[in-house]
Amino acid sequence: xxxxxxxxxxxxxxxxxxxxxxxxxxxxxxxxxxxxxxxxxxxxxxxxxxxxxxxxxxxxxxxxxxxxxxxxxxxxxxxxxxxxxxxxxxxxxxxxxxxxxxxxxxxxxxxxxxxxxxxxxxxxxxxxxxxxxxxxxxxxxxxxxxxxxxxxxxxxxxxxxxxxxxxxxxxxxxxxxxxxxxxxxxxxxxxxxxxxxxxxxxxxxxxxxxxxxxxxxxxxxxxxxxxxxxxxxxxxxxxxxxxxxxxxxxxxxxxxxxxxxxxxxxxxxxxxxxxxxxxxxxxxxxxxxxxxxxxxxxxxxxxxxxxxxxxxxxxxxxxxxxxxxxxxxxxxxxxxxxxxxxxxxxxxxxxxxxxxxxxxxxxxxxxxxxxxxxxxxxxxxxxxxxxxxxxxxxxxxxxxxxxxxxxxxxxxxxxxxxxxxxxxxxxxxxxxxxxxxxxxxxxxxxxxxxxxxxxxxxxxxxxxxxxxxxxxxxxxxxxxxxxxxxxxxxxxxxxxxxxxxxxxxxxxxxxxxxxxxxxxxxxxxxxxxxxxxxxxxxxxxxxxxxxxxxxxxxxxxxxxxxxxxxxxxxxxxxxxxxxxxxxxxxxxxxxxxxxxxxxxxxxxxxxxxxxxxxxxxxxxxxxxxxxxxxxxxxxxxxxxxxxxxxxxxxxxxxxxxxxxxxxxxxxxxxxxxxxxxxxxxxxxxxxxxxxxxxxxxxxxxxxxxxxxxxxxxxxxxxxxxxxxxxxxxxxxxxxxxxxxxxxxxxxxxxxxxxxxxxxxxxxxxxxxxxxxxxxxxxxxxxxxxxxxxxxxxxxxxxxxxxxxxxxxxxxxxxxxxxx
Numbered sequence: 001x002x003x004x005x006x007x008x009x010x011x012x013x014x015x016x017x018x019x020x021x022x023x024x025x026x027x028x029x030x031x032x033x034x035x036x037x038x039x040x041x042x043x044x045x046x047x048x049x050x051x052x053x054x055x056x057x058x059x060x061x062x063x064x065x066x067x068x069x070x071x072x073x074x075x076x077x078x079x080x081x082x083x084x085x086x087x088x089x090x091x092x093x094x095x096x097x098x099x100x101x102x103x104x105x106x107x108x109x110x111x112x113x114x115x116x117x118x119x120x121x122x123x124x125x126x127x128x129x130x131x132x133x134x135x136x137x138x139x140x141x142x143x144x145x146x147x148x149x150x151x152x153x154x155x156x157x158x159x160x161x162x163x164x165x166x167x168x169x170x171x172x173x174x175x176x177x178x179x180x181x182x183x184x185x186x187x188x189x190x191x192x193x194x195x196x197x198x199x200x201x202x203x204x205x206x207x208x209x210x211x212x213x214x215x216x217x218x219x220x221x222x223x224x225x226x227x228x229x230x231x232x233x234x235x236x237x238x239x240x241x242x243x244x245x246x247x248x249x250x251x252x253x254x255x256x257x258x259x260x261x262x263x264x265x266x267x268x269x270x271x272x273x274x275x276x277x278x279x280x281x282x283x284x285x286x287x288x289x290x291x292x293x294x295x296x297x298x299x300x301x302x303x304x305x306x307x308x309x310x311x312x313x314x315x316x317x318x319x320x321x322x323x324x325x326x327x328x329x330x331x332x333x334x335x336x337x338x339x340x341x342x343x344x345x346x347x348x349x350x351x352x353x354x355x356x357x358x359x360x361x362x363x364x365x366x367x368x369x370x371x372x373x374x375x376x377x378x379x380x381x382x383x384x385x386x387x388x389x390x391x392x393x394x395x396x397x398x399x400x401x402x403x404x405x406x407x408x409x410x411x412x413x414x415x416x417x418x419x420x421x422x423x424x425x426x427x428x429x430x431x432x433x434x435x436x437x438x439x440x441x442x443x444x445x446x447x448x449x450x451x452x453x454x455x456x457x458x459x460x461x462x463x464x465x466x467x468x469x470x471x472x473x474x475x476x477x478x479x480x481x482x483x484x485x486x487x488x489x490x491x492x493x494x495x496x497x498x499x500x501x502x503x504x505x506x507x508x509x510x511x512x513x514x515x516x517x518x519x520x521x522x523x524x525x526x527x528x529x530x531x532x533x534x535x536x537x538x539x540x541x542x543x544x545x546x547x548x549x550x551x552x553x554x555x556x557x558x559x560x561x562x563x564x565x566x567x568x569x570x571x572x573x574x575x576x577x578x579x580x581x582x583x584x585x586x587x588x589x590x591x592x593x594x595x596x597x598x599x600x601x602x603x604x605x606x607x608x609x610x611x612x613x614x615x616x617x618x619x620x621x622x623x624x625x626x627x628x629x630x631x632x633x634x635x636x637x638x639x640x641x642x643x644x645x646x647x648x649x650x651x652x653x654x655x656x657x658x659x660x661x662x663x664x665x666x667x668x669x670x671x672x673x674x675x676x677x678x679x680x681x682x683x684x685x686x687x688x689x690x691x692x693x694x695x696x697x698x699x700x701x702x703x704x705x706x707x708x709x710x711x712x713x714x715x716x717x718x719x720x721x722x723x724x725x726x727x728x729x730x731x732x733x734x735x736x737x738x739x740x741x742x743x744x745x746x747x748x749x750x751x752x753x754x755x756x757x758x759x760x761x762x763x764x765x766x767x768x769x770x771x772x773x774x775x776x777x778x779x780x781x782x783x784x785x786x787x788x789x790x791x792x793x794x795x796x797x798x799x800x801x802x803x804x805x806x807x808x809x810x811x812x813x814x815x816x817x818x819x
Contacts, residue, residue, distance in 0.1 A: 002354055005405065010346065013406035020402055024291050027298025034297050035211070036250050037306040048653050054645045057493055059173070061596050061606060064100070067164040067224060067241035069093075070481045074235060077105075077157055078135050083128075085234050086162065092227045093164055098220040101165040105142065105152060109589050111563055112145060113137035118567055118577050122584040146562045147593060151553045154485035161486050164224070166243065172213055175206040207304070221247045240478035240489070248475050252781045253312040260316040261293070263776045268323060271772060275765055276330070280414055285326040288396075288403050292322045295399060296392035305388055308381035310715060313777060313785060314388055317722070320773040321367060322396040324729060324766040325360055329404050331762035332356050334416035341415075349408050353401065359736040362680045363729040364397045369672040370725020374718060376668060379654055382718060389722075427760035430804040431753050434812070441805050445696055448798075452699025455706030461655045462620060462711040464613045465490065470781050480614065488552025488610030493646040494631070496541065496605040498534060499639055529600045530575035530582075535561060537639060538605050544634060545607055548627070550618045556607040557597045611648055620652045655713065669724055670695065681735060685816040690731050693807040697798035698724050701791050710791075715784030719791050726770065727799030730763045734803050735811075742817050752808045760804060767800040 009016055057063075071089065073082035083106065090102040109125040113133045116126075126133050142153045153160045182199040185191040191199070221244055228237045265286060272282045296318055300307075307314065333352040336343070343351075371393065374386030408414075433440065466483060469476040483489045535557075542558030545551055560581070564573035573581075582594060597606050612618070624644060631642050670691065677687035701719050705712065737759035741751040774796070777789025 001357060002350065005350060005353060009402065009405055010350065010409050013409050016402060017406045020399070024295050027295045027302065029298070030301035031294055031297035033301040035306045036253050037308050048650055050645060050649050050653060053643060054650060057495060057645050060599060060602070062168070064168050065166045065241070065243050067166065067239060067244055068482055069162040069164060069228070070159055070238045070240070070478065070486065071162055072159040072236040077153065077160055078139060085231060086160070089162060089227065089231055093162070093224065096220060096223050098166055098216060099164055100167045103163040103165065105160055108148065108152065108592065110138055110141060112141045112566060115567055118564070118580065121567070122580060125586060125589055146559045151487040159481065159485050161482070169213060172209060175202065175209055178202055179206050217243050218247055238478035238481050239474065240482045245475055249309060253307060253309060256312045256780050256785065257307070257315055259779050260313060260776060263779065264316055264319050264773050267772050267776065268319070268769065271769055278414060280411065281330055284404065284407055285323055285330070288326050288400050289319050289322045291403065292392070292396040292399050293318050295395045299391055299395065300388060305384060308384065309782060310381035310718070311385040311388055313788070314385065314392065316773055316777065317389055318392045318396065320770050321393055321726065322400065323769050324726070325364070325396055325400045326404065327766045327769065328360060328733060328762050329356055329400065331765065333408070335758055337413055338416045345409060345413050348413065349405050353405050357401065359733050360397065362676055363732045364393055366673055366676050366728045366732065367725040368393050369676070370669050370722055373668040379657065385718065426764055427756045427804065430760070431756040434752055434805060434808045435749055438809050441809050445806055448696055448700060452703040455703030456699070458706035459702060460711050464618070465651070466613045468783055470783065473781055483612055483614045488612045490611040490613045490648045491646045492609040492611055492644070492648040494541065494545065494607040494609070495643040495645065496538065496607070496635070497641045497643070498603045500603065530578040532575070533639065535572070537635065540634065541631065542607060544630065545609060550612055550615050550623055552610045552612045554607060554609050555597065557605055560593055620648065621656055624649065624652055666720055673724070673728060680732065683816050685814060686735060689807065689810045689814065689816065690735060692810065693731050693802050694724055694728050694799070696806065697727065697795060697802045700798050701795050704791065704794065710787060713784055715788045716791065719788060719795065723792055723795040723799065727796060729766070730799060730803040731807060733759050734763065734807060738808070738811060739817065748812045748815060752812060755808070756804065763800060763803060767796055770796050
């Protein structure tokens with residue numbers, strides 16, 4: 001390595017620097033192409049078996065993307081001014097190019113205001129403002145009808161929803177289906193070479209089309225909000241919906257990227273000035289950090305890796321890890337220049353580089369192992385974060401060890417100002433405790449272990465999507481109103497598959513014809529489909545689902561059956577009348593109250609539930625298991641089978657995978673670290689000491705999460721791997737320095753003191769920067785990101801304490817080095 005740096009770096013610093021800057025300029029161009037993906041697909045498991053079913057159900061029942069506008073007028077909901085307001089809002093919304101249909105209390109059928117015969121309803125359906133409609137009865141219908149209560153209007157009759165049905169882009173879903181089919185073949189290993197080429201082409205076409213669609217969706221959200229602003233002095237208005245959330249999350253991520261980058265740079269400048277009080281030690285680290293971020297962003301843009309909610313903090317992570325590398329180089333250079341006052345700049349630089357290259361390389365390799373372990377999570381954005389940061393960290397190491405020596409070799413010798421070291425007592429205090437108060441170290445360690453283990457038993461995999469956002473955001477406010485007043489936010493579908501009824505064969509004179517053939521050919525016709533047994537089972541399941549605490553609104557064919565009983569003078573609707581409604585009801589009303597809940601050709605019924613996401617007592621996995629077990633008991637196998645599907649199922653599958661993922665992640669990291677330590681230190685005893693030193697503080701994060709009830713979710717899963725990856729740097733640098741100091745006099749206590757007085761400062765500085773860096777994550781609008789920042793800060797402080805207290809004490813006790 002000395003020969004490499006002599007020949008290629010230190011003898012040609014200007015050429016090397018220019019070449020590096022040209023490379024980074026090239027990557028900088030691709031950094032401008034870095035994109036953000038906030039779609040629901042980023043919160044799904046890569047190989048979720050329920051995903052295909054959910055997509056099939058959505059396609060079959062033509063589930064459209066919707067926006068929900070909650071309107072709380074200042075006057076009574078059925079007053080002329082309120083109805084005029086709803087009409088004006090709806091009229092403005094219908095003019096938008098991406099809006100297909102707007103549904104409100106003005107457009108839904110009034111079936112009980114007053115009650116009319118079924119045959120009259122088929123001929124003419126009344127609307128709220130028709131002269132035949134009684135307003136008092138209409139209010140009662142909105143509040144009591146299973147079709148509208150807690151869905152279209154709130155129970156206090158002060159809030160209503162205006163549902164904005166967006167145009168379904170079939171071309172987008174065609175691209176999606178084609179891409180996913182080829183990806184499945186690739187995953188199964190059955191893809192052919194032409195199909196592999198086609199997959200790359202489809203991916204590119206899909207991405208181009210998706211980006212075009214996102215721009216249109218973004219503009220649509222802006223247009224809707226412009227309309228809302230026009231009327232916000234007449235009512236309280238909130239917007240909700242999947243596309244709005246995705247649009248706002250992208251804005252949050254863009255804002256976070258900008259805030260993290262700029263704020264952290266200013267923090268770094270301030271901290272570097274406080275520590276070093278020399279301009280070069282501010283400009284050089286900041287330059288290396290900026291170059292590293294540009295280069296990494298360029299690599300991500302070049303390979304088409306997109307930023308998600310999970311990886312939105314990659315700039316902060318990149319800056320923190322890069323500054324950690326550079327700080328170790330700066331501290332070492334200052335130490336050498338202060339000790340060897342007659343040494344040349346060349347000797348100071350080359351010795352700095354050579355003395356820190358080995359520990360820095362292994363520190364970065366272990367950090368990459370920490371991030372790389374995230375690929376076992378099975379969750380696409382977490383996997384991508386692992387790959388992205390692994391590439392970024394490698395780039396940071398490369399740039400640091402090129403830029404640092406080339407800049408310094410062209411500069412004058414910098415003698416250190418040690419004002420802070422002279423006034424800082426942390427390392428000397430730690431040294432004193434290690435030497436004289438070792439029992440307190442082990443008492444503290446034992447308490448941390450007990451705290452961690454007991455807290456881990458209380459860990460839960462649970463989180464509500466609404467709690468991902470701060471309470472002052474429009475997403476939270478809109479979701480809260482819909483959740484608490486209008487029937488819940490998280491969709492869940494139950495599909496009831498009826499068995500084909502078997503009739504005894506009655507042979508005719510022809511061998512090619514039987515009664516069973518005739519029955520099966522006509523059993524899917526409407527007049528044969530609406531049987532008494534089917535209706536009874538649908539009603540039974542519907543009533544059960546409505547009885548569950550966490551369920552807000554339930555819609556199914558049973559909703560129409562309940563209304564039909566009222567319309568039919570208290571008598572249940574028979575198959576003939578249901579078939580009449582199915583065949584004769586105007587299409588737009590049929591699509592509202594009938595078609596979304598039955599598929600006669602598939603011989604199935606659908607129950608559409610909305611779950612109250614903000615219910616603090618909701619335990620999603622237990623809730624879904626309860627539904628599955630109860631339905632299993634309730635539905636005779638001879639009559640039907642059932643499937644549970646929808647976003648809630650997919651999201652829960654992702655959450656439940658976190659436990660296994662966490663075990664795999666930590667197990668992989670610890671195994672890799674132990675192997676690295678054996679290779680680096682060439683001693684199993686030292687490797688075991690190093691592992692223990694890192695495992696103890698990691699347990700704190702699980703203890704805190706367990707005791708404080710912070711759920712394990714898609715963000716907090718990454719803390720352990722990331723923290724152990726970053727924190728292990730201190731362990732490697734300290735042991736490496738301790739071994740060097742031990743060679744001086746073979747005295748463990750004195751080696752510890754000298755290590756604390758040298759490398760201890762670098763560890764202290766890097767931890768200070770890391771803590772301040774992660775602290776800025778509290779500025780995010782995303783609650784999981786805030787938790788991630790705060791918990792990582794606590795773990796990094798614990799890592800430093802462990803490296804300065806427990807690590808040296810264990811080295812002194814077990815004496816792993818020979819004299």
